Structure formats: structure tokens, C-alpha cells
Amino acid sequence: MPDFLGKLLESDFMPHGYCFAWRPDILWTHVISDGLIVLSYYLIPLALIYLVRARRDLAFHWMFSLFGLFILSCGTTHLLSIVTLWHPVYRLEGVVKAITALASVPTAFLLVKLMPQAIALPSPKELRETNETLVLEIAERRRAEEQVLRLNAELEQRVQARTAELEKSNQMLREANERMTEAEHRYRELFQNNPMPMWVREPETGQFLAVNPAAQELYGYSEQEFLSMTVGKLHPDGRVPPRPEDAPQPVLHKYLRKNGSAIHAEVRYHHIRFGPQRAVLVVPTDVTERKTLEEQLRHSQKMEAVGRLAGGIAHDFNNLLTVILGYATVVHGRLNPGDPLRTMVEEIQRAGEKASSLTGQLLAFSRKQITQPRTLDLNRVFQGMKDILQRLLGEDVDLAMVLDNSVPPVKADEGQLSQVLMNLAVNARDAMPTGGRLTIETRAVTREREDRGKHGVRPAGRYAVLVVTDTGIGMDSETQCHIFEPFFTTKDAGKGTGLGLATVYGIVQQHGGWIDVYSEPDHGSSFKVYLPGTVAEAAPAIPDAEASSPRRNATILLVEDQAAVRMLAEDVLAEAGHRVLTASNGRAALQLAERFKDKIDLLITDVVMPEMSGPELAAHLFRARPGLTILYISGYTDHALLHRGAIEEGTAFLQKPFLPETLVVKVDSLMRSR
Numbered sequence: 104m105p106d107f108l109g110k111l112l113e114s115d116f117m118p119h120g121y122c123f124a125w126r127p128d129i130l131w132t133h134v135i136s137d138g139l140i141v142l143s144y145y146l147i148p149l150a151l152i153y154l155v156r157a158r159r160d161l162a163f164h165w166m167f168s169l170f171g172l173f174i175l176s177c178g179t180t181h182l183l184s185i186v187t188l189w190h191p192v193y194r195l196e197g198v199v200k201a202i203t204a205l206a207s208v209p210t211a212f213l214l215v216k217l218m219p220q221a222i223a224l225p226s227p228k229e230l231r232e233t234n235e236t237l238v239l240e241i242a243e244r245r246r247a248e249e250q251v252l253r254l255n256a257e258l259e260q261r262v263q264a265r266t267a268e269l270e271k272s273n274q275m276l277r278e279a280n281e282r283m284t285e286a287e288h289r290y291r292e293l294f295q296n297n298p299m300p301m302w303v304r305e306p307e308t309g310q311f312l313a314v315n316p317a318a319q320e321l322y323g324y325s326e327q328e329f330l331s332m333t334v335g336k337l338h339p340d341g342r343v344p345p346r347p348e349d350a351p352q353p354v355l356h357k358y359l360r361k362n363g364s365a366i367h368a369e370v371r372y373h374h375i376r377f378g379p380q381r382a383v384l385v386v387p388t389d390v391t392e393r394k395t396l397e398e399q400l401r402h403s404q405k406m407e408a409v410g411r412l413a414g415g416i417a418h419d420f421n422n423l424l425t426v427i428l429g430y431a432t433v434v435h436g437r438l439n440p441g442d443p444l445r446t447m448v449e450e451i452q453r454a455g456e457k458a459s460s461l462t463g464q465l466l467a468f469s470r471k472q473i474t475q476p477r478t479l480d481l482n483r484v485f486q487g488m489k490d491i492l493q494r495l496l497g498e499d500v501d502l503a504m505v506l507d508n509s510v511p512p513v514k515a516d517e518g519q520l521s522q523v524l525m526n527l528a529v530n531a532r533d534a535m536p537t538g539g540r541l542t543i544e545t546r547a548v549t550r551e552r553e554d555r556g557k558h559g560v561r562p563a564g565r566y567a568v569l570v571v572t573d574t575g576i577g578m579d580s581e582t583q584c585h586i587f588e589p590f591f592t593t594k595d596a597g598k599g600t601g602l603g604l605a606t607v608y609g610i611v612q613q614h615g616g617w618i619d620v621y622s623e624p625d626h627g628s629s630f631k632v633y634l635p636g637t638v639a640e641a642a643p644a645i646p647d648a649e650a651s652s653p654r655r656n657a658t659i660l661l662v663e664d665q666a667a668v669r670m671l672a673e674d675v676l677a678e679a680g681h682r683v684l685t686a687s688n689g690r691a692a693l694q695l696a697e698r699f700k701d702k703i704d705l706l707i708t709d710v711v712m713p714e715m716s717g718p719e720l721a722a723h724l725f726r727a728r729p730g731l732t733i734l735y736i737s738g739y740t741d742h743a744l745l746h747r748g749a750i751e752e753g754t755a756f757l758q759k760p761f762l763p764e765t766l767v768v769k770v771d772s773l774m775r776s777r
Contacts, residue, residue, distance in 0.1 A: 116191035119184075130188060137181040144178025147171065166210075166217055173210045176203035301386045302329065303377050309334040309343035312382055321389065323361030334385075339365075358387065367391045421459075421738030424760035426667040428455040429675065432763050459760050476514045476614075478637060481545050481567050482506040484520055492528050492543075499538030509547040510567045511636030519610045526603040527571040527630055534575025534628060544570040548633070561617055561633070569632040578622040586620070607632075655680035657704040657774055662692040662720060663736070664712045668759075672707065672736075675763040676770065689715025689723075696724055703728060705773060710737035732773050736761070 148171035300318035353369035368387035622628035663669035686692035708717035
């Protein structure tokens, strides 16, 4: 058998064409006939297959399958009959015929068995009756189907309408979700990226629910630390404030940073939904700097008000002291050396001088004291004070001076600068009751940009700095806030006036500078005085006072609104040999000068007077009398010419209160310089 199958396709026989002697007519007759048979036999199984697939309900469809296989095998035998005409594959042809035989036997057997069933098939009449019945049933079914279709259509419409409603609701829900998502995204963007600190807290317990990076940076806590604590952690007393309510106006709170420093904040509360729960959005605005500036403004306004009051009081006192000291000096000069009244007059003079010193301090504080500034070398001024400072400090205080040669010169009143150092030294001495060390330094400092300090704007520029440092008891921050206020003192009653540092403050402010204070309890204090630097100027030539004798026959126009001061000055000048014309105000002086045709050598005028100030009067008279010499006298002035308490260099000035001989010497000096 294997040998047979191995030679199944071999053609070791004679082709069948030899039987027809290769005659074409016979050959092609067989080829065409067998070909048509093959085509028909192959189409029949295809038709049967189509029938079986189309009518799967037939009970004997397997019969058609066997019959189709049989017909297919028959067609194949006819196909091989054509092939063997040229290729003698008779073994293959025999195999195909054997398959055909195997298919034909069961087909015949089954066909015989199928006969009773075939005979039982209904007749055409029965089929027609059955078909008619089926038609009626189909019609009834169609009517039912139509009714079902109508119901389905109605249901479909209802479903479509309901679907449209659901779709609309779903669309609205989707849009609402999108809006909610977008709003949440915007909220998170605004919350997280907002430069203003803010957080979300639970209304009752104050537990933090969310906090933005700005709050974390300002208060020093991380996000995890915030979320693990309540808002009471930020309050100085540690308590959670009562449940907040929405309010149009912010609430002022004081919070503590992680490092312990305080923050003043204006807090706004907004009740919101935070996820599924109610919460409070807290927006605290840091107003610490604003409150500091407000405090500085209030302090500045208070100092200004006190300064105005002090200046006004000092001005009135100076007028009174001019009369008191002037007439006391006159009386003292007319009494005999042994007269017991001289001692009383001398006590009046000493009391007047002390009062004059006190009013000078008040004027220095109020920055209405008249200064005569010139270019000074701080090192020279302070070095010249070393001996007197050492005597003032006593033996138990070690005095050290560290003077920087690069310190720029300053334009200032030498007497007032000496008073600044003297007052600071006395203040340091009192802070070292058991002795210590006082260090006086000078430094050159260049500030590259303007900034704002505790007492106002600090401009850029080159500065000379005086540093006075002691090893005394020091001060706390509360004391430092008040040390420059007039009459504020930490000394025992009767041991201080409270004007020392106030005077320093006024003098330094008057010279365009400022003071920085550094101190801690039990660690001493350091005062840094900043004064604007200037360019050194050549010292003016000093006139020889002995080169000419004083001229005491000058014609002087004296203008003073205070009658007592005017009478004193008139008596003193007349007694010195001068011719004196007096007026109580500027307009009266102009009228007097207009009526007086002779030459007027000198105008002595108060600066601040009713109706017309001294500088205005001087300007009018100087236009009419170009060679007129002018001498200003005043307790203080706030005229533009003397704004900030300084007069132009070359302008003669005499500070009240003055002694009679001081007035005479000043007039003699002016007459010599004409």
C-alpha cells in the first residue's frame, strides 16, 4: 500500500490517447464531453450546498450533502478521464473512483430509507391550504406587528423625548461639573499663586485645612506644620479666636511667626464651602510696616507739637530773660563793690543764666535755635574736648578716642556739636554708676542709596559718623522708643531734666542728620550720629580787632515788638554813645526811616514780628539805603531765610537773651567792619 501511494502521481503507463491513436476528433470529442459533465457535476453540489444552507429547517439536509459529495466525486472521475489522455495517472484515477463508490453506496442506502418520508410530504393542495392558512396568520401577525410597531414608535418617541431630557440634564450636569472643575482650578491657581498670605480653617476648632505658599513663607511654618495645628498657634495667647463672621471691615490681629517675631495683620473672613464641609477663608494683610510708620508719624507729630510748644515758650522766656539779665547787669554795674545788694543781683544773674541755658536746650530740641555753621573737622573739635570730657566723666570711667583721619568735614555750629558730644557723654556716665569704659569714635561712611529709618528718610551720600559707646546698664526696646522725648528720663527725681538727649536729637536734626541707637539691658549702649559730609573750605581771614577803635556815634534804627527789650537795648546803646531811633514794628520803622533824612548806619531788628518780619523790613530798607548794615536779634525764627534754624553765612545775628556788653561789643564789631 505505501508503494502504491508513493507512485500515485507517476505516469509509468501509456496515456489513454494511444487508445484513440491520438486522433484529434476523438480526443477533443472526449475532452469536451467530459468537460461539460465535469462542469455540470461541480455546479450540482454547489446548488445543493446553497439549498442546504438556505433551508436548514429541512429534516433530511444530510441527504443532500451526501448526494452532493457523490456528484462531486463523479465529476472528478470525468476530470481525470481528460487528464489521463495525456498523463497516465491511472492510480489517482482509481483512487477517485473508489471514493465515488464509497459515496454512492451510503447515498443509495439512505435514499431508500428516505423514501417513506418523501412520500409523506404534503401534496400541492395541502400545501395551498396550508399556505392560505399561513397567509391569514401572516396577515393577522402583520396587523399585530403593525400595532406593535405603533406602540414601539410611541415608546421610541417617549424614549427619545426622555433621552433628550436626560441628555439635556446630563449636559447641564457636565457643564456644571466643568464650571465647578474650572472654578476649583481657578481657586487653586489664585489660592496657591496669590502673593497675599491666606489660609482655610475650620470655623469652630480653628484647625487649618489649607494654606498657600505666601503664608508659609511669611509665618515660617511648612504646609505639613500648618495642617497639623490650629490658628491658636499663631496668637500670642495661644487661644483660638471666637467663630468669625463675615464683616465688611477687616479685623486687626497680632500673629506670631515661627521665630517668635510679631506680625500685625488686618484680617478678612469669608465663609466658603471647602469640599463637603463648611469652612472660613482667612486673608490676613500684613500691616506691620504701616503700623510702624503710623507709630513713627504719631511720634513725629508729638515731637513736632512738643517742639513747637518748647520753641514758643523758649522764645517768650528769652525776651523776658533779655530784660532780666540786661537790667540785672546794669544794676550790678552801678552798685558799689561793697554794697550787699550786689550779691542779690549776682544771684539773679546766675539764675537768669541757668534759665538761658535751659531755653537754649528747648530751642535746640525744637530746631529753632539760630546756628552759625561753618566747615569743621570733627576730629579737631572732639580732640579738643578730651580733657574736659575726662574731668566730666571722673576717674572711674576710662575714656578712649578712636578718630578716623578719613572722616569728611561737616558744616555745623561748633558749639552745638560740642553740646551733642557733651550730652551723650553725660548720659553715658550716668549709665555707668560703678564706672566703665566710654569709647568715642569717628568714622567715614558712604551710603549708596536712600532708605527709611526709625525717624524718617535717610538720604544717600557721604557722612561723618560720631559713635559714642558705653559699657553701662543699657536700655530695653520700650525705653529706646522714648529717649528723645523732652522731659523723659529714667533718672531719680531731681537728677535730670529729661532734655539732654532731646537736645541732641534737635541739634542733629537741625544739621540734616540722624541718630541710630543700639542697646540691650546689661550690655551697654551705642549712639551713632550721622552728619552730612561737605567739602573743606579755606578759613576766612580774621580781622584784627585792635586795628581800629570802636565807633560809638552811629545812628541805629532799633525795631523790636517787645517794649521791655526795646527799652533795654535803647538805654544800653544810648549809654554807649550811639544815636538810637526806635520802632515797635516793621511798618512804623519804614515810616520813621522815610521821615529821617540823615544817614542810618545800622538796623537792629527782631526776626519775628507782627505784620512784617525782620528780613522783610531789612529788604525794604536796604533797597532805599544800599549801604545799610543789618543785625538780627531773636529768640527763634521760622522765616524762610532761617529755615531749619540756620542763617546765611555773613549775616550778623545776636541770640536772645543777651547781656548789655554783648550787644555793645557786637555793634562795635559791625561798625569796625564797615
